Amino acid sequence: MGKVYLVGAGPGDAGLLTIKGKTLLELADVVIYDALVSEEILAMISPYAEKINAGKRRGNHSLLQCDTNQLLIEKAKDHAIVVRLKGGDPFVFGRGGEEMQDLIKEGIEVEIVPGITAGIAAPAYANIPVTHRDYSSSVTFVTGHESAGKYRPEVNWKAIAQGSETIVIYMGIHNLSYIIPQLLSAGLAEDTEIALIRWGTRPEQEELYGTLGDMLDRVEKTGFTAPAIAIIGKVVGFRQMLTEE
Known part of the structure; x- marks a missing residue:
């Protein structure tokens, strides 16, 4: 069983991403990211990592929230380091709490890496x-x-x-x-x-x-x-x- 990191990418400027967040992107096996994460930050992801767009924009959802939660669970069962990369901060209108609840119910370890909102x-x-x-x-x-x-x-x-x-x-x-x-x-x-x-x-x-x-x-x-x-x-x-x- 792997571990899921809910990482806040900040509002867009790549310079505002935390050092811890950047390190996790470089080490991740899988990164499931939101629509508002900037291209500069996405470029920091390890070239060996699987990248999945789970973005939600008004009227255009790549994945429903329940599907995203299930995807996190499935990936954590197969990979050591799974990063859920969210715009801003995971716990400020980011649905990070919902994702954390479902992961913990499945016995999956979760760590929050705050981001600038x-x-x-x-x-x-x-x-x-x-x-x-x-x-x-x-x-x-x-x-x-x-x-x-x-x-x-x-x-x-x-x-x-x-x-x-x-x-x-x-x-x-x-x-x-x-x-x-x-x-x-x-x-x-x-x-x-x-x-x-x-x-x-x-x-x-x-x-x-x-x-x-x-x-x-x-x-x-x-x-x-x-x-x-x-x-x-x-x-x-x-x-x-x-x-x-």
Whole structure:
């Protein structure tokens, strides 16, 4: 019986991959990777390793989650080192907990190798600190994926709007037309600043700035699409203070 490593690849910039993660890619017998892992990081995988794309993008899933879990179990029974390479961090909206549960049920040893999550790194590359003594002493990371479509609205947007000074939304770009009205009805002002960051930390990183009152129009006019995160709060204006100084 082999061992499975759930490795966080970080948000895209290959320089943000941990040394431990890089070492495991060089030693792995099998690497099962996500769609958002950058080509630079995939190039670090041993040429002798079996590479399997298990990526999930909106409307295009290479493998269902249950199939991925079963694949990990099967590969661990035949190979010593199996790496599950996930964008960002395995335990931050990465379904790493689900995979770990199924592996442990089968008696397979699992080790977590954390990665830098996009909710911290992408804003940092845009000169937006998610916390700052003069702007924000709290930050909430939340998924925007549950707010529309086949999922019931599980996120308590009112509690988040009233309880956190900085809000970072993962996987919510397609659902902004639902999320923004929820935040406004919870008491956030229309002039609350919001930034959308696409392909965070990569050379092609793009940013779109606005307010809760005008961002939906800006998204429609520019055609801004996923993969991207949203940052909401006073910290978004910090970058302007830097240019003014």
